Each structure stands twice: as structure tokens, then as C-alpha cells.
Amino acid sequence: MTSPPLVVLQGGPGVNEAEAPSERTVRAAMDGVAAAQREIWQRFAPMAARMIRRTLGPGVDPEDLTQEVFAQVFRDLRRLREPTAIRSFIGSVTMNQLKMELRRRKLRSIVGLTSSGEMPDAAVRPVADDLAGIAVSRLLKIVDRFGSTDRLLFMLRYLEGLSVAETAVFLRVSEKTVKRRAAYVLERLSRLMRRDPVLEDYVVAQVRGGE
């Protein structure tokens, strides 16, 4: 069996996924039309891949999980009642897959599948050879301690920059829950950073530098 060709997809809010596919394209994808599914993939795969990397770490290859996301998307697409909600639908599926992946990783670290106790993906993170790199590595360790929902909420709301309403739709929780958990996540993040001397120094230097 030959491998499918590799293509480079460029993502980012305001690029591919902002150009929403037509309702007809979504309906065709729902009916399993390959060309339409390809169009959906081209438009939204970068979004899913970016969210995966922002959640699991910049050194993670998002390929496998993105494929898993879209396998589920195309399998369950018929359940989509409103074709214009395709982006939210794909976002929700991505969040579900990420939740499962975070649980799998948690389980692997508990049962000691890695000798160091550190999740294997940490090993592929970029080598921190400057102060910012070191700060990022330490931040990722802090974020690793968050529960899966909190971690995804942080990613959606503050790294992806989604609104409270959209974050709620992606995570299938209420807007009130998003606000409440967001306050908790930000407070915890800030508290844990203050406990880390490297991060504290880094932030102080950044703030002073900006003054």
C-alpha cells in the first residue's frame, strides 16, 4: 500500500478555517463525497493540528491524532444538524480526542510505561538553549499538572484566543463554567509560576524590560 502524499497545510485563525466551506460542501462531505471531505480536511486540519500541538507541546507530531480526529469527524458527520456549525463540530471532536489522549498519557505515566516517570513526549520538546526556551519548558511542566478540561480550556481561551462562547461550545460546557474554570486556571498558573524561581525571575525581567 502506498502512503498518501504529504502536503503542507498552513493554518491559523483567519486563514483556512475562516473561509468556511459552503453548506453544499458540508452536506456532500456528510454523504461521503471524497472531494468534499478533502476540502473539509484542507480547511480544518491545520486548526486541529495547531490545537493538538498547543495542548500536547510544540515538539509533538500532530499527524496521528489529527488523522484520528478526522476519522471520527467523517464517521459522525451525519449527526451534524446544522452544516454551518462544521467548525464547532470539528472543534468538539478535537477536544474529545485530546481529552482521551491526555488520559492515555496520564495512565502511561502512572503505570510506569516510561522509566523516568516523565511523559515520552517531553523528550521531543525543543531543547531550551535560551532563557525563553527554559521558561517554556518549565511552563509546559506546570501545564502538564492541569486536569484535561482545564488544560484544554486554557489552550482554547488563551492560546487560540477563542471567545468564552466558542470555548464553551468546543468543550460542551456552559459559558459560566468556562469563566469559573478560567479564573481558577489563571490563578493556579500564576501561583505555580511564582513558586518557580526561574519563571519568577523571567517574568520580573520581562515586566521591567517593558516599563
Next chain:
Amino acid sequence: MRRSIDTNDPVPDEFAQVAIELLRGTVPDDASFSLSAVHHLPRRRPRTVARAVAVGVTTLMIAAGVAALLRPDDQLSIARAVGVDIDASGQRLNALGSPGTVLFSDGTLLTLQQGASSEITRRRERGADLELHGGELDVAVAAGRSAGWTIESGPFRVVVAGTRFSVGWQPRERIFEVRTREGAIEVTGPTLTQPRIVRAGEQVRIVLADPGAHAASAEEAPGTPTSMPPQLAPAPRGRVSTPLQPSFAQAVARGDYRLAVATAEASGIDRVLAAASASELSALADAARYVGSYSLAKRVLTKQRSRFPGSQSACEAAFHLGRLAEDAGGDHVAAVLWYDRYLHEAPTGRFASESLGRKVVALARAGRNGAAVDTARAYLERFPSGAYARVARQTLADATASP
């Protein structure tokens, strides 16, 4: 950044703000990803051996269960249903708000018109017995597989000996109606002394005044002034004025692309191209592209341009013709010409970015590297963070690297 301001929305303090900026920087918004292209469905790969084993065992168990369920009767099944409510037993079919379609495993397509209600009373390997409780049903039986289908409509029975027909039954008015478009069907019922063959283009309408009419027959006593006059009115060939088959635009709206193309072909492509509206032509072109009928898609798009010059649909047809030239024939030169045409007619149209980006790729594939570089520069100037920005930059980098 699309962050909105919400009431009571927590604001990150300086520590959290620094964290957000650092983490955002690790994966920028416009990050590129090398991902395997999707053909039909993304491939799924077991992540671990244990998972693969678990999936394998589960699959075998499911397969065994399904096989056990299917073994007693290897029967017709419903392959796809759109706009039709099917009960838990899979027998009762009710059209939802608008016409709905049911595609069976033998290729037979039922279209339940609005309000139609039907029930599958018996399934066979090929075909089934249906009971039409009320409303109108369009039937397209897959060629060569017609023997197994019968439809009970009130006291009438239709045995399918042909391919396409419509059957209606209005229980309150006690009106039975059947029209055959292709092939022939056989109708039996209380007013008919012997099975009646209804051929292509013919229509039979029988009105039963009350249940006693079951004993009467129009053929036995035509025009008999009784209190229960059955009427039998075979329509002359080709005079069926009301198209029972939904238009191809309706079929496209329901996602029946093959039916849409088949309907257009049955109606006569030339006639459709001459009479259809711009939106209908656009729908037909999409349907043709989706089912791989590229020559039909090209004809439709070309007609769209000639019939509606200057319209938005004509401009967009140029873009789609460019894509067709690439996808169907690998004709990159023709594709470039069509993309140019689109960009000339709709410089800020919704496909402008894609047209220019595709033009870069098509020029490079056509071996016109100089033009590809110029176009890549133009692209980056207009759409620096567009979907083809990386391709454009790569084109420029390749040109710089080569002597």
C-alpha cells in the same frame, strides 16, 4: 487575536500574561503542518500493540455478532436514507418535512414525497414488499433487479417489471394513481379484472368512491352511473405534465448527487442547460464534479458563463473550470488561463486568494518558473498569511537556490 471581552471574564495577571505569550509563540497561528492528504477517510493507526490486539478482538466479536444476526436472512437492507424517518424496526418509512429518499442495498431508490408513509412488509435478497399507507412514492428500481419489488397501495398491488415509476395512494379520497416513466409495471386491484400493464409514459388513475367499489371495475363497466364509479384514465404517452421526479436541484440539496446527474440526463442535458437557472446550473456542476462526471461539469460551467455573462456565477464558473482543468486533465496551462480569467473578472472575489495561489502551483507544474516566481511575489503581497503563502515562499526560495 480574536479574544472577546466578556462580563466577569477573568483577566490574566502579569505572570499568566507572560505565560500565554510564551506558549503562543511556540506554535504560531500561521504554523504550517505537513500532514498526509486525505483521500476517503483518514487512515487510522493503532497506537500500541495492546490497542491493536484489543481492537482486533473487539472487531472479531462485533463481526461474529453481526454475522450471527445476518445469517438467518441475507436480505435487502437500507444503505442510506435522507429526509426520511425510519422507526426502530427499520420497517416504517415516513417522509419528514420535504421529500425524502431511501437507497436500498440492491440500488433501488425510493423517493417519498412530502407526507408519504410506507412500510416494508417483507424483505428479500433482492427487492421487498412495500405497503404505501398514503402519499406518493417515486420508485427507481436498479436495472435488471426488478423482480423482487411489489407495492401494495390500498387495495391495489403494483408488481415491478420495469425501472422508474411513481405510485400514489390517498386513503381518504380512495384515489390510486400510478405513472410509469421507464419500462413497465403490472397493476392488479379490485377494479381490474386482469393484471394491467402500465408502460413508459402511461398513467393510470382509479378513484374508488367507497369500499363497495372494490367490486366494480372500470374496464368491465366504463361510465356506469353507479354510486361508486371507478375511473380508469390511461394518459397518452408523454403527456405526464407534473414531474413527479424531484428536480436535480432538489436532489443536490438532499445530497443525492448521482440522482441529480441522472435526473438531469433523463431530462435531456441540452434542455437543462438551456432552461435551468444560474443557481441550478451551479448545483448541477457541483453534483457532476462530486460524482466524477468531469465532462458534464465542464459543459455546465461553460454554459453558465455563456448564458449569464458578467454574473457572479459566471465568474466563479471560471475558477471551477480552472480547477477542473487541473483535476480532470492535468492541463496546467488551461488552468492558469481560467484562473487569470477569474482574477480579471473578480479581483476581490471569494476565490481570489485561492485562484492566485493555485496559479502559482499550476505555473510551476507547467514549467513556467519565471512566471511562477512573479505570481508568488504578487500572492505574498496580497495575501501574506494566505493559505498558499508557504507555497509561494517556497517557490521564491527554490528560484533563489537554483542557478
